[in-house]
Amino acid sequence: MLNRNVNYKVPRNLLVLFELMALLLLFIYDKDNLDKTTFISGISLIFTIYISNFILLRISTGDNYIFLIVTMLISIGIIMIYRIDKTIGMKQVIWVGMGIIVFFITYFIIKKIKGWKDWILVYGIVSIVLFILTLLLGTRTKGSINWISIGRFSFQPTEIIKLLMIFLIGSYYTNYEKYKEKKYGSYYLMGIIYVFIGFLFIQKDLGTVLIFYTIFITLQFIYEEDRKLILYNLLFFIVSGLAGFFMFDHVRIRFETWINPWAYIDNKGYQITQSLFAIAEGGFFGTGIGLGHPDFIPEVHTDFIFSAICEEMGIFTGIGIIMLFLILVYRGFKIAISQQDKFFRIVALGISILFGIQAFIIFGGVLKMIPLTGITIPFVSYGGSSMLSSFIALGILQVASEELDLEEVQNE
Amino acid sequence: MYNIFSLIFKYIFIVIIYLFILSIIRLIYLDIKGIGTVSLDNSIYLKLINRKDSLPFKIKEYYSLEDFVSLGRGNENKIIIKDPYISKNHLKIVEDEGNYYLEDLNSANGTYLNGDKIMDVVELKNGDRIRVGQVEFLYVNRE
Numbered sequence: 001m002l003n004r005n006v007n008y009k010v011p012r013n014l015l016v017l018f019e020l021m022a023l024l025l026l027f028i029y030d031k032d033n034l035d036k037t038t039f040i041s042g043i044s045l046i047f048t049i050y051i052s053n054f055i056l057l058r059i060s061t062g063d064n065y066i067f068l069i070v071t072m073l074i075s076i077g078i079i080m081i082y083r084i085d086k087t088i089g090m091k092q093v094i095w096v097g098m099g100i101i102v103f104f105i106t107y108f109i110i111k112k113i114k115g116w117k118d119w120i121l122v123y124g125i126v127s128i129v130l131f132i133l134t135l136l137l138g139t140r141t142k143g144s145i146n147w148i149s150i151g152r153f154s155f156q157p158t159e160i161i162k163l164l165m166i167f168l169i170g171s172y173y174t175n176y177e178k179y180k181e182k183k184y185g186s187y188y189l190m191g192i193i194y195v196f197i198g199f200l201f202i203q204k205d206l207g208t209v210l211i212f213y214t215i216f217i218t219l220q221f222i223y224e225e226d227r228k229l230i231l232y233n234l235l236f237f238i239v240s241g242l243a244g245f246f247m248f249d250h251v252r253i254r255f256e257t258w259i260n261p262w263a264y265i266d267n268k269g270y271q272i273t274q275s276l277f278a279i280a281e282g283g284f285f286g287t288g289i290g291l292g293h294p295d296f297i298p299e300v301h302t303d304f305i306f307s308a309i310c311e312e313m314g315i316f317t318g319i320g321i322i323m324l325f326l327i328l329v330y331r332g333f334k335i336a337i338s339q340q341d342k343f344f345r346i347v348a349l350g351i352s353i354l355f356g357i358q359a360f361i362i363f364g365g366v367l368k369m370i371p372l373t374g375i376t377i378p379f380v381s382y383g384g385s386s387m388l389s390s391f392i393a394l395g396i397l398q399v400a401s402e403e404l405d406l407e408e409v410q411n412e
Numbered sequence: 413m414y415n416i417f418s419l420i421f422k423y424i425f426i427v428i429i430y431l432f433i434l435s436i437i438r439l440i441y442l443d444i445k446g447i448g449t450v451s452l453d454n455s456i457y458l459k460l461i462n463r464k465d466s467l468p469f470k471i472k473e474y475y476s477l478e479d480f481v482s483l484g485r486g487n488e489n490k491i492i493i494k495d496p497y498i499s500k501n502h503l504k505i506v507e508d509e510g511n512y513y514l515e516d517l518n519s520a521n522g523t524y525l526n527g528d529k530i531m532d533v534v535e536l537k538n539g540d541r542i543r544v545g546q547v548e549f550l551y552v553n554r555e
Contacts, residue, residue, distance in 0.1 A: 014435065017428060028414055029414060029418070061468050065439065072432055287422075288421070289421065317425065327440070334444075
């Protein structure tokens with residue numbers, strides 16, 4: 001017993017040690033232009049993470065590991081982003097700070113308000129409104145329309161819609177009996193998800209289509225009683241994959257560069273080949289932070305952060321990140337299994353799948369295992385809306401890890 | 413100068429990351445170890461009724477009973493539960509000729525057997541519910 005209590009502090013302290021050493025190293029690296037604000041924000045971030053981990057152990061009766069794992073991922077990410085570009089690194093520090101605040105806000109809101117499972121219409125309507133707004137106000141970057149800019153801020157509505165979709169599927173299957181009695185009741189959910197996927201096709205955002213499909217098919221596979229719907233779904237999946245391949249140029253280019261990037265090394269295959277060179281250059285232990293050339297890869301701070309980490313911190317750190325994601329997803333499944341409330345069980349499953357599939361797609365992409373799709377690694381890559389939505393998802397997962405039925409009984 | 417630092421630090425970073433992963437895996441291992449297997453080698457045990465995740469302190473799913481078991485917050489007890497509503501030395505369960513007897517050790521909040529506060533030594537029967545502090549146990553005797 002005593003031994004176990006002591007053990008809880010071990011990962012927390014290791015995390016702080018890691019962060020302090022990283023901060024020290026970054027300052028030696030950057031010693032010519034030391035400035036006070038960077039130092040203060042670095043220290044305060046370390047402090048915030050430590051305090052958050054500490055507070056969470058007190059206020060939450062649920063899982064204590066997911067936040068720890070995530071803060072480790074964030075630390076590795078920030079070190080790398082700061083080393084690549086100082087200003088982006090500072091922005092990322094601010095985003096993480098906001099993310100942690102959002103995490104706690106989400107945690108309290110989700111916990112206080114009851115009845116999340118009954119608002120299926122709200123989730124559907126809000127998602128569709130967001131989709132329409134994206135099409136009306138969106139700006140086109142790299143072949144897809146998926147950003148809305150308001151003043152100086154720009155965000156990706158699909159990051160929020162992902163979570164809304166998980167809530168929608170959750171509330172649908174929680175009230176499954178009710179919908180099943182209606183005529184064509186089991187087709188409602190498929191209908192609305194295909195509306196979402198249709199919008200994504202118009203936006204040409206096929207990476208997100210893949211995420212939506214995976215979450216939907218997995219949850220449907222677990223909860224759908226009408227098994228032939230899953231077959232339909234898989235069929236549609238293949239059809240829309242082929243349609244995407246023939247309709248969109250940038251999908252074909254991604255596919256060609258996946259089959260043989262070396263033929264196009266001077267233009268469209270440049271990014272992926274540079275990524276492979278970087279990973280190979282790093283070897284087992286990496287070149288050391290600041291000694292490699294991750295800036296040769298375009299988009300290195302978002303999609304290709306994994307290659308940069310592999311180059312400078314070694315393939316062992318890369319494997320470490322994959323293992324961190326493995327235990328994160330494993331914890332998510334464990335939370336889902338032990339949760340009694342059906343809605344939160346489905347939501348916990350959906351969020352674990354979301355983290356898992358996003359990590360899988362981008363790790364596979366930069367390692368040239370699967371065709372590359374430009375999405376961010378949750379918690380590691382640079383990106384404001386991705387960071388915030390991942391923290392919202394984590395907050396929901398934290399609520400789902402607690403015993404919700406028991407508290408209701410106690411309140412009565 | 414910086415190069416040397418960077419070279420040393422990269423090894424240290426990898427070591428720290430893996431220690432971190434290992435310590436978390438160890439915690440998870442301890443977390444799931446208690447499930448199911450302990451009860452098999454002993455047919456007399458206390459089973460936790462509360463859901464384990466709902467308690468803010470560390471507790472096991474099963475505690476197997478030997479001929480003398482004491483329970484409390486203090487570290488000298490056989491079963492240590494860091495619940496603030498449990499006294500330092502709260503209760504003991506003693507075996508005598510195959511039967512198990514529950515006795516409260518003048519605890520502040522008392523011990524409840526099937527909802528009634530116990531005053532004296534009581535004999536335990538299979539299926540009895542023992543409540544101490546916020547924790548409730550089921551007494552299982554399969555012999």
